[in-house]
Amino acid sequence: MHELSIAQNILDIVREKIPQGEEALVRAVRIKIGAMAGVVPDSLAFCFSAITHGTPLERTALEIINVPLTVHCKMCGAESSIEQTLFFCPSCGGFELDVLTGREMQVSEIELDDEEENRP
Numbered sequence: 063m064h065e066l067s068i069a070q071n072i073l074d075i076v077r078e079k080i081p082q083g084e085e086a087l088v089r090a091v092r093i094k095i096g097a098m099a100g101v102v103p104d105s106l107a108f109c110f111s112a113i114t115h116g117t118p119l120e121r122t123a124l125e126i127i128n129v130p131l132t133v134h135c136k137m138c139g140a141e142s143s144i145e146q147t148l149f150f151c152p153s154c155g156g157f158e159l160d161v162l163t164g165r166e167m168q169v170s171e172i173e174l175d176d177e178e179e180n181r182p
């Protein structure tokens with residue numbers, strides 16, 4: 063499954079960035095997924111919780127930030143947010159488009175438990 067290998071990648075990134083022994087402090091992992099990344103967010107969240115089950119990261123939430131598809135039109139210069147199925151410029155109808163956002167597939171933030179919150 064595609065989402066399973068992505069979830070595994072996310073886990074690898076988290077383990078790379080977080081010192082050993084502090085994994086249980088990871089509260090949330092934020093990940094940006096573009097509309098064109100070809101990832102099913104629900105499926106990814108399911109895979110992530112499946113592979114972290116029974117590990118120090120099992121309480122970690124995977125927060126998915128959906129990045130819309132935006133394009134720059136080479137014909138009229140307009141920047142628009144468009145639906146995947148309508149791949150043309152809403153301003154002039156042109157088909158010469160550069161994709162600005164929507165292909166993202168990256169970990170944007172790893173949030174750790176704030177120790178101050180745990181103080182009495």
Ligand SMILES: [Zn+2]
Nearest residue numbers: 135138151154
């Ligand atoms: Zn245009």
